[in-house]
Amino acid sequence: MRVSSWSLAGLCLLSACTGYAPPNNLAGVSGEQIVASMGTPDTQRQLDGGTRLEFPRGPYGRHTWFVYLDAAGNAVRAEQVLTEKNFTQINPGMTADEVRFQLGRPGEVQGLARSRGTVWSYRYENPFCRWFQVEISEEKTVRSAGYGEPPECSRRDRVLIP
Numbered sequence: 001m002r003v004s005s006w007s008l009a010g011l012c013l014l015s016a017c018t019g020y021a022p023p024n025n026l027a028g029v030s031g032e033q034i035v036a037s038m039g040t041p042d043t044q045r046q047l048d049g050g051t052r053l054e055f056p057r058g059p060y061g062r063h064t065w066f067v068y069l070d071a072a073g074n075a076v077r078a079e080q081v082l083t084e085k086n087f088t089q090i091n092p093g094m095t096a097d098e099v100r101f102q103l104g105r106p107g108e109v110q111g112l113a114r115s116r117g118t119v120w121s122y123r124y125e126n127p128f129c130r131w132f133q134v135e136i137s138e139e140k141t142v143r144s145a146g147y148g149e150p151p152e153c154s155r156r157d158r159v160l161i162p
Contacts, residue, residue, distance in 0.1 A: 020057060022067050022078040029075045034067050041067075042105050050076070058107030062125045066104070082124035087132045087145070096140040106134070117143065121150070129153035 019037050023029060034053060035041065041053035051073070055065040067078045081103055089102055099120065106120035117137040124132060131150045135143040 021063070021080075022055075022065055022075070026067075026075040026078060031067075031069045031073045031075060034069075034075055038065070038067075043100075045101075054104045056105045056107070058105070058123065060123060061107070062123045064104040064122075082122055082132075084124075084126075087122075087124075090132075090134055090142060090145045092142050092144060094142045096136050096142075099134055099136070099142060107131075121148070123150060 019039065022034060022038065031051065031053065038055050042056050043054040045052045045054070047068075050071055051069045053067045053069065055067070057063045057065070062082065063080050064082050065078055066081055068076050070076050086102055090099055103122060107123050108121040110119045110121070112118060112135070115138060117135060120134045120136060122132045122134075129149060130147045130153070132145070133148045134145045137143045
């Protein structure tokens with residue numbers, strides 16, 4: 001069987017697109033196969049009875065995938081964690097580590113003036129142009145959390161066409 005270069009290019013494009021997210025059906029998929037498909041995880045956490053692989057798709061991506069592996073290293077479930085349901089779990093007083101555990105790595109980190117800490121920003125899929133932001137104090141605890149407008153949506157940066 002002969003494969004044309006166009007077919008091969010199409011196959012490469014398809015495989016690149018499927019690597020953004022884990023497969024829908026995880027039955028029989030190993031952790032090695034997940035990594036081969038999605039790339040090296042940003043973070044790998046040991047949990048009771050298994051491992052969690054974290055795949056943030058930022059800074060402009062709107063998803064962070066957590067893939068859970070059992071003790072044998074097989075994928076058992078996957079979830080996209082940048083959701084409003086998870087954002088409501090972020091409260092003042094939480095530690096920065098607890099935020100990272102819940103949401104993964106932020107898409108952007110910006111320092112605050114006068115050494116007041118940082119702001120972690122998470123783009124996420126929504127019908128509006130907004131992101132979720134968490135203000136982390138110098139003591140590494142959440143000072144505040146809420147929604148804001150990312151810079152690419154700022155009205156003063158938009159070019160109006162007459």
